[in-house]
Amino acid sequence: MANENLKKIDESTEPTEAEEQFALGNKYYDGEGLPQDTEKAAYWYTKAAEQGYAAAQNSLGFCYCKGDGVPQDYEKAVYWFDKAAEQGNAKAQNNLGICYKNGEGVPQDYEKAVYLLIKSAEQGYAMAQKNIGNCYKDGKGVPQDKEKAADWYTKAAEQGNAVTQFNLGYYYYNGEGIPQDYEKAVYWYTKSAEQGDDTAQYNLGNIYYNGQGAPKDYAKAVYWYSKSAEQGNAEAQCILGFCYENGLGVPQDYEKTAYWYAKSAEQGDAEAQHNIGVCYDNGIGVSQDYEKVAYWFTKSAEQGNALAQYIIGNFYNNGKGVPQDYEKAVYWYAKSAEQGSVNAQCNLGYNYFNGFGAPQDYEKAVYWYTKSAEQGNANAQYSLGNIYYNGQGAPQDYEKAAYWYNKSAEQGNANAQFGLGVCYENGQGMPQDKEKAVHWYVKAAEQGSDSAQFILGLFYYNEQEAPQDYEKAVYWLTKAAEQENIGAQFVLGLCYTQGRGVPQDNEKAAYWLAKSMEKGDDQAREYLNQLEAIRSEENNV
Numbered sequence: 001m002a003n004e005n006l007k008k009i010d011e012s013t014e015p016t017e018a019e020e021q022f023a024l025g026n027k028y029y030d031g032e033g034l035p036q037d038t039e040k041a042a043y044w045y046t047k048a049a050e051q052g053y054a055a056a057q058n059s060l061g062f063c064y065c066k067g068d069g070v071p072q073d074y075e076k077a078v079y080w081f082d083k084a085a086e087q088g089n090a091k092a093q094n095n096l097g098i099c100y101k102n103g104e105g106v107p108q109d110y111e112k113a114v115y116l117l118i119k120s121a122e123q124g125y126a127m128a129q130k131n132i133g134n135c136y137k138d139g140k141g142v143p144q145d146k147e148k149a150a151d152w153y154t155k156a157a158e159q160g161n162a163v164t165q166f167n168l169g170y171y172y173y174n175g176e177g178i179p180q181d182y183e184k185a186v187y188w189y190t191k192s193a194e195q196g197d198d199t200a201q202y203n204l205g206n207i208y209y210n211g212q213g214a215p216k217d218y219a220k221a222v223y224w225y226s227k228s229a230e231q232g233n234a235e236a237q238c239i240l241g242f243c244y245e246n247g248l249g250v251p252q253d254y255e256k257t258a259y260w261y262a263k264s265a266e267q268g269d270a271e272a273q274h275n276i277g278v279c280y281d282n283g284i285g286v287s288q289d290y291e292k293v294a295y296w297f298t299k300s301a302e303q304g305n306a307l308a309q310y311i312i313g314n315f316y317n318n319g320k321g322v323p324q325d326y327e328k329a330v331y332w333y334a335k336s337a338e339q340g341s342v343n344a345q346c347n348l349g350y351n352y353f354n355g356f357g358a359p360q361d362y363e364k365a366v367y368w369y370t371k372s373a374e375q376g377n378a379n380a381q382y383s384l385g386n387i388y389y390n391g392q393g394a395p396q397d398y399e400k401a402a403y404w405y406n407k408s409a410e411q412g413n414a415n416a417q418f419g420l421g422v423c424y425e426n427g428q429g430m431p432q433d434k435e436k437a438v439h440w441y442v443k444a445a446e447q448g449s450d451s452a453q454f455i456l457g458l459f460y461y462n463e464q465e466a467p468q469d470y471e472k473a474v475y476w477l478t479k480a481a482e483q484e485n486i487g488a489q490f491v492l493g494l495c496y497t498q499g500r501g502v503p504q505d506n507e508k509a510a511y512w513l514a515k516s517m518e519k520g521d522d523q524a525r526e527y528l529n530q531l532e533a534i535r536s537e538e539n540n541v
Helices: 018-030 038-049 054-066 074-086 090-102 110-121 126-138 146-158 162-174 182-194 198-210 218-230 234-246 254-266 270-282 290-302 306-318 326-338 342-354 362-374 378-390 398-410 414-426 434-446 450-462 470-481 486-498 506-518 522-540
Strands: none
Touching: 018 038, 018 054, 038 054, 054 074, 054 090, 074 090, 090 110, 090 126, 110 126, 126 146, 126 162, 146 162, 162 182, 162 198, 182 198, 198 218, 198 234, 218 234, 234 254, 234 270, 254 270, 254 290, 270 290, 270 306, 290 306, 290 326, 306 326, 306 342, 326 342, 326 362, 342 362, 342 378, 362 378, 378 398, 378 414, 398 414, 414 434, 414 450, 434 450, 450 470, 450 486, 470 486, 486 506, 486 522, 506 522
């Protein structure tokens, strides 16, 4: 079976004993004591294999399987694995079993695979114990049996196999095939992590981070996250960035925050892509760069990250970092909304209601506003209240309007608080209640609603829903007037003209009346003319 392409070695120096030939092959393969040369390794494996030396037959099969020193040839690999397996070589039995499992060089046959793997595993070969454990885990060639999988993983793990130590840690942590036992999970994860398994290191970090399975310890979490991240584990890189951002287990360090988010993002981690986008948006550890913000949010959004989809939708809606494009905004809002993002649902409702980026569609607007409102979004609740109050997009329904205004108002939405005050004042959708009307107007006014401030000013000025109090009237009218509320500016001008709640001051009266008149208030023009006439007479006296 010797390959004709193998390099010949001076026959005078050739060892003739199979064991020596195999040993020489190993030296060439591993580069121990000789320059590494897989072709020469395969040559000497062949020499020993042809003498029936089982270990060499297995190694030669491995060379053909991997294409090391010889052209890759699964059929030849199977030939030599079979030769060695027939002699009881545990490694060859395992390797031949894997060939049958994967259909490499032979037709796929899970039953033969299991037979050979068990043969090898029963000889104590840890790799075979791992592989037969996988067969029981996945139900390949045997009925699925996680308990038996755990038994085989334990045998391999006790021999120091890092992969099965990880698997066993996972089984103990989640109670799969064995009773849940966090202490044993930590034990086996640690064994695997100490051997450099990056996933075990990451999971161990999670245990210490969350305090589930061991006392919460951010410093230990960061230690294991760092070990994993340095090996390129994208999830560990992302959470390590988060730890540096928030000073968890390490001093806060925004440069390292951005560094690890970027490392993870470059590997395609959607959460990290979102997070590095946030860094560029806010200048956290990097220079602010809206183009890069849009780039990373788009990357994350394309992987289905709902938050990133919502944010990139905002970017297109507002022309931030990208050219303004309402159609793309609607596209991304829809993607995010379909995943249940309440903010995206609200914004999508807004765009449909106003015909931004899509044909105006009140039915769709109500649908998405309702989706968002039912999940507690205060802005959507307020918008839905407006729709039902005004009968624009749905039949007018004051009860529904009051219901949604109330939901939003209780969350502190000032506009909804004002709308609810209107409903109580006029008995729309609920019994008329002037005290509750004032209550909600005050709530809204304190948050800066100029409409509520104006209404309150009128209440106190006219002694309508509250006792007449010109000082309070002036207080609220001034608040509203300073926000350019035309009605408040007019009434405040009257207060200064009449000296109600303030000392009479024709100059201030003229100032506020002029402000109101500039916005088109004809009544303010009439009063201002009268005031100017009075001031003219006073000047002539």
